Amino acid sequence: MFTIGDFARHGRVSVRMLRHYDAIGLLRPARVDPHSGYRFYEAGQLARLNRVLALKDLGLTLDQVRSILDEQVGPEELRGMLRLRQAELESAVSEAAARLARVGARLRAIESEGHMSTQEVVVKSVPGVRLAELTGIAAGFGPGEIGPVITPLYRELCARLEAAGVTGLGPGVAYYEDAPAGDGSVVVHAGMTLPAGVTALDDPEVAIVDLPGIDRAATVVHRGPMEDLLPTVQTLATWIDSNGYRSAGYSRELYLEYAEDRTRWVTEIQEPVVRTS
Numbered sequence: 001m002f003t004i005g006d007f008a009r010h011g012r013v014s015v016r017m018l019r020h021y022d023a024i025g026l027l028r029p030a031r032v033d034p035h036s037g038y039r040f041y042e043a044g045q046l047a048r049l050n051r052v053l054a055l056k057d058l059g060l061t062l063d064q065v066r067s068i069l070d071e072q073v074g075p076e077e078l079r080g081m082l083r084l085r086q087a088e089l090e091s092a093v094s095e096a097a098a099r100l101a102r103v104g105a106r107l108r109a110i111e112s113e114g115h116m117s118t119q120e121v122v123v124k125s126v127p128g129v130r131l132a133e134l135t136g137i138a139a140g141f142g143p144g145e146i147g148p149v150i151t152p153l154y155r156e157l158c159a160r161l162e163a164a165g166v167t168g169l170g171p172g173v174a175y176y177e178d179a180p181a182g183d184g185s186v187v188v189h190a191g192m193t194l195p196a197g198v199t200a201l202d203d204p205e206v207a208i209v210d211l212p213g214i215d216r217a218a219t220v221v222h223r224g225p226m227e228d229l230l231p232t233v234q235t236l237a238t239w240i241d242s243n244g245y246r247s248a249g250y251s252r253e254l255y256l257e258y259a260e261d262r263t264r265w266v267t268e269i270q271e272p273v274v275r276t277s
Helices: 004-011 015-023 045-057 062-070 075-111 143-163 230-242
Strands: 039-041 122-126 129-138 172-178 186-193 207-211 214-223 245-247 252-257 266-275
Touching: 004 015, 004 039, 004 045, 015 039, 045 062, 045 075, 075 143, 075 230, 129 143, 143 172, 143 186, 186 207, 214 230, 214 252, 230 245, 230 266
Parallel strands: none
Antiparallel strands: 122 214, 129 186, 129 207, 172 186, 172 252, 214 266, 245 266, 252 266
16 A cells, blocks of 8 residues: 555645545545554555546546546546547647747737838739639638638648649649628638649549739748748838839739748749829
């Protein structure tokens, strides 16, 4: 048998917690010395302690934990509950990381206010291009709304093009338009440039579109992950406003370089513009 101190160390809990579990009937000691009142535990009780802690981590109250354990939850059922909780936490971590990236981008945009940018804006015509594309709907045009939609679209598109045996693809092109619902949502087009001569695919889910060119676009090259795009697009917006132009629609994204190391990504932002009167 273990003293309460030894049992606490082996269970990675505090003695105070074990005393509380005893008081509420959640984990009784195997034996209590009638003279000294010292509590003693058996090694087999570590299994119940582990279940108590696991169920607590699921967000259950101690009363709920006691009810579940008294009904003898088996290892498989407990494993399933923990896997579900694990998935929920992983999702929360992913959302928090994305939110942190957006905060960082906003901070960099604020810090760059009032400073001259070394990024060069070029006004040019953009030629039309034939794309294979998939589309989705984003709730808005913010990075936290576009990213979760466009990333799986490109993943699915590339898998479908590979399955269709299409090779010689050019750079990716993403473009956007207001959704018909008129509620501020955005249609996201995730496209890949098709090689010359490809006019159809043996996949009804992938659309073939001829994306028109842009007569006049203000363009700037962004280097790094798309999470860091905000300062670049705001630099572009400032340049447009300061040089006698106004925006004529959503910008396009031409993905020039794409690598596992996202700091090496190179993207050209192409925003249609017209001269102000």
